[in-house]
Amino acid sequence: MRLARSLLIAAALTAAPMTAMAQDAADCMSPTATPTGTVERTTVTSRGRELQGLLYRPARPNGAGIVILHDREGIQRDIERYSTQIRRLVTCGYTVIAPSYYDAVNPRAVNDPMMRDKWLQAIDESIVKLAGIEGVDANRIGVWGHGRGGSLALANAMNGIAARAVVVVSAGARAERGRGSPPLLLIAGDRNPAAPLHAAEQLAVTLRERDIDVTVESVPATLPEFEPATWDAVFEKTRAYFDLRLAPTS
Template sequence: MTGTIFLRPAGMALIGLIAILAGAPPALAQVQVGIPGCADDVAVQASRTLVTFESRGRPIRAYLYAPRGEPNGAGLVMLHGGTGFEMNSILFDAHAIQLASRGYWVILPAYFDADTPDQRRRLVNGRAWRQAALDAAVQLAGKPGVSPGRVALWGYSRGAGVALNAASAPGSPIHSAVLVAGGGEVDGTLAGRDLSFLLMHARRDEAVPVRATLELAADLREAGAAVDVQGLDFDGHQYDLPTWCAVMGRTRTFLESRPEPEHAPS
């Protein structure tokens, strides 16, 4: 099923749409769509569409967020954490709408649709999820006003690992990635790829220790990527709203500081 919701400025924001679309409890029904509560929120000028695209022959659900004003040329693939698409689409929805209202095209794919998480099949899972992320990037690269070389990956927790694998894969068209509360390993060299990463971590993260993020940063630099590591003023893995506001603000700063790649994919 595909459906589009047009989101109006904050003063006329619809109530409870996040809860309705994601099947959330009635307690969430008083949330204003597209207004997460950050100090720098802008008036909502975006649409959200529930779409599907194909990855390795399987349908992948996704929310697609389109700017209703002038696109800024950039696209962002947001990759959810281990709690899955249904839960994280509630968490990230208003932030994605804010990004779209600033001119970004954003897609939030249900990459678990590509392969069900299974501890016995981690390598198979990883390959399927990586391809789903890359196929989502292809979807954005074809949208009006998007420069293919400015489509970036963004991932939180498990999604950060998927973003890492997709950005560092041989032949990947990705030039920028934001990894939030992520760790992992780098396989091979990234030299000559014009690849930049922003890594963010909180203090005393019980799921992804700070040392795992710092070790990943060192490995990425050794492999030839440019890396910026930023600490967050928060303790733990499940961030509060001010921390998410900081994450999104730093994400925008990072993406907007990146020049157009010299050899952007066609």
């Protein structure tokens, strides 16, 4: 099964010792912080299909939620890449859902670009699912996507159910036409040949011409597949951005 290994990881994390209280805000992203919260299997229904996924619940919710969108290799590979960093976000108080949006289509069609509308619908349904989770404010939801997931996050931001903020990581995304977009953070490797920084900067120029609030950040990376230290940097920037953009409104 596509999620078999990821769900084994989830079960192991749930069983691992965790403290009852969330870490202080200044310490929650530290590699030495004790992870808090739980992770469990979940499903999202989209166009009559059941999407498998993982739901991370913080020990002390801060009211904000994040939808995590995997790259082209699927949720299993991506969860293995940065599960540690996701748990740090959860320790900071974020409720996180990671849907396998590929489940919205026949497994043989996951590389068919014609399936994208179904994936975008799956993202909308994941936002709705997260908004209904206890402890999540429906007006404080962000979307985070890596690679193909980043391109879909941007496309969804332009035309889907509006998230409050979006983070796009190492994605060859293009500026699509649409109604507009919430604030965007584009993160790219400083020397990544697959998704170069200059491409993110050019995308930002185009989006700003449409009066979209865009920030560009770089992380140290020379290869398309990020090292753990680079993922640490990505999620540090992600946490700082969502702390700002998903903060409660007065």
